[in-house]
Amino acid sequence: MSAKTDLSVPAPAFGHALRPYFHLASECIPTNNGSFGTTPAYVLEQRIKLLHLMEENPDRWFELIVRKKLQESLAQVAPLLNVSAADLAFVNNATSGANAVLRSAPTLLAAKGHSSSVLPNGRKRSLLRLSTVYGGVRPVVQYVADTVGFNVIDVPVEYPISDDDLVGRVEQAILDEQRLGGSVFAASLDAITSVPGVIVPFGRLCALCRKYDVLSVVDGAHAIGQIELDLAATEPDFFFTNLHKWLYVARGAAVLYARKEYQSFIHPTVISFGYANPSFRSEFDYTGTADLTPYLTVPAALEFRRWLGGEQVIRERNHKLCVEAAHKVAEIFATEVLLGLGSDGTAGTGLIANMANIALPVPAGVSDETMLTLRADILQSKQIAGQFYKHAGRWWIRISVEVYNDLDDYVKLAEGIKEWLASKSA
Known part of the structure; x- marks a missing residue:
């Protein structure tokens, strides 16, 4: 009780x-909060109120209320990432964010001015991932490679390892691919890895990606609520983080950040009414009728955290x-x-x-x-x-x-x- x-x-x-x-x-x-998170009773109480409000008049809820409340929730998350709320969209977990970004590879290729995943010399472009990539994201990278036509580069990482060594290994992998006549298109990175559960110098890795014109796709599943985040400083191209693991938001809730120049080129895994809408967030906001109340518990979760x-x-x-x-x-x-x-x-x-x-x-x-x-x-x-x-x-x-x-x-x-x-x- x-x-x-x-x-x-x-x-x-x-x-x-x-x-x-x-x-x-x-x-x-x-002793294992990192796997699924824990929701405070206060947050669940607020969610129940939202569920009642939805059921009192479903038409009013979906037509007049829910989109406004989604905007209010994103406006409260944005300062924790130091980004504009207009550059965020809700997804139900970080793996959904990874899928949305990586499976948009065909349109992202076009955004970068490439006609296909194959270079003029006939060599496939590459997707880079670290050996410590989350088990749910690893197959997403492989799926995109198999279906779009990328090569996959796995960078071996064993802890303990220094930041300098880790960044150096990634840079060496990019350079090795260039020497072979190839090119790394995107890198799947972490802010905090799942196992081992350690902080990753992702800001340095994002800077490295910018240096070599590689898209940085950062899995921040464990990040928000555990470490201070400043995406304006670290400048990832894409970043997604669970809100239900360490921020006390009801399950499942996560946010996806995308740099403005790429927002019109990424799409949710479910295509619906929002497709081709000028606002990428509109496409993510509505992918069909669903219970969106977990997203709307952000204000309650942050209120509870301020209380603590x-x-x-x-x-x-x-x-x-x-x-x-x-x-x-x-x-x-x-x-x-x-x-x-x-x-x-x-x-x-x-x-x-x-x-x-x-x-x-x-x-x-x-x-x-x-x-x-x-x-x-x-x-x-x-x-x-x-x-x-x-x-x-x-x-x-x-x-x-x-x-x-x-x-x-x-x-x-x-x-x-x-x-x-x-x-x-x-």
């Missing part, structure tokens, strides 16, 4: 005192606990935390926002099936979740920290995993 949220009184302290303001079951130990102290206060507190929790879990496992290399940018704990990665105390040869069983068993028996994955020849767990977490949550997570592993080796 959630507590009634009264925003006129001071918010409780961060940690378990905030659990009642979410619909978390008492036995749930939520605002963006910077939330980010700093969650980062501090995340670093502490990661080291505690590593201590219990007798392993280590994944930290950044180098002397600036994502060096050391600069790699960490609200997610951290800890090596698991298991041999590298442990099977995927075993790790899937571990994940399912502790979720079922202890209601604990973590993101298990293999990277650079080792098994890791990604933890996430939110405002309702305390250090004890991560102690229980680590001890639960150790207990399960001990039971299987007995």
Whole structure:
């Protein structure tokens, strides 16, 4: 049972005192917010009000109300990205944003003055992606390559790695392709990768793309709510970020940003009445009858976050606990935390926002099936979740920290995993 949220009184302290303001079951130990997000009870209450308003008079809602409210919501998201609301559109998740941009490759080729994906010398143009690309975006890149006729360049990335080395590898891949008579058309990049859950110097990568006339397509699924964003400074060509993961907006909601010169060349995955409309946002606003109320909970989510102290206060507190929790879990496992290399940018704990990665105390040869069983068993028996994955020849767990977490949550997570592993080796 959630507590009634009264925003006129001071918010409780961060940690378990905030659990009642979410619909978390008492036995749930939520250490994996990065996968699906968590919606405050207050935001859900506001969404229910919107649903009632829609059902009271559907014609009035769709004809007179919803478009205005979409504009109001985008106007509140825009300052968090430092862009104009006119350059944003709603999509239901970041993967939808990736699809909208990448599957618009034929029209984007035309926007760049190319008649096809094939160069005059007969070599295919290339799409570049890092090996750490999100699992849901990787096949989108491949699908576009297969259907439009691109080559795919995979840049191998293994953490720990310095920012300089990462940027250097991408630049070398672009130069290598040029030496072979090819050209990189677009690069699929991340602001924060899913696994490992680390901050990426995407501003430097976007600058590199501009240098070589490569379209930068940035997956910011985990970005808004975790790190400060300034798209006017980093200048990606395209950027999409989930609002339901770290910003408390109801699921599923994300925004897509496109530079003005490309807005008329990208289209939603569902083509409908808005096609060829002068405003690219109009095309995304209406792709058929749907429940758009998650998008409209942006004002409530931001109101709730201001009640907690605002963006910077939330980010700093969650980062501090995340670093502490990661080291505690590593201590219990007798392993280590994944930290950044180098002397600036994502060096050391600069790699960490609200997610951290800890090596698991298991041999590298442990099977995927075993790790899937571990994940399912502790979720079922202890209601604990973590993101298990293999990277650079080792098994890791990604933890996430939110405002309702305390250090004890991560102690229980680590001890639960150790207990399960001990039971299987007995």
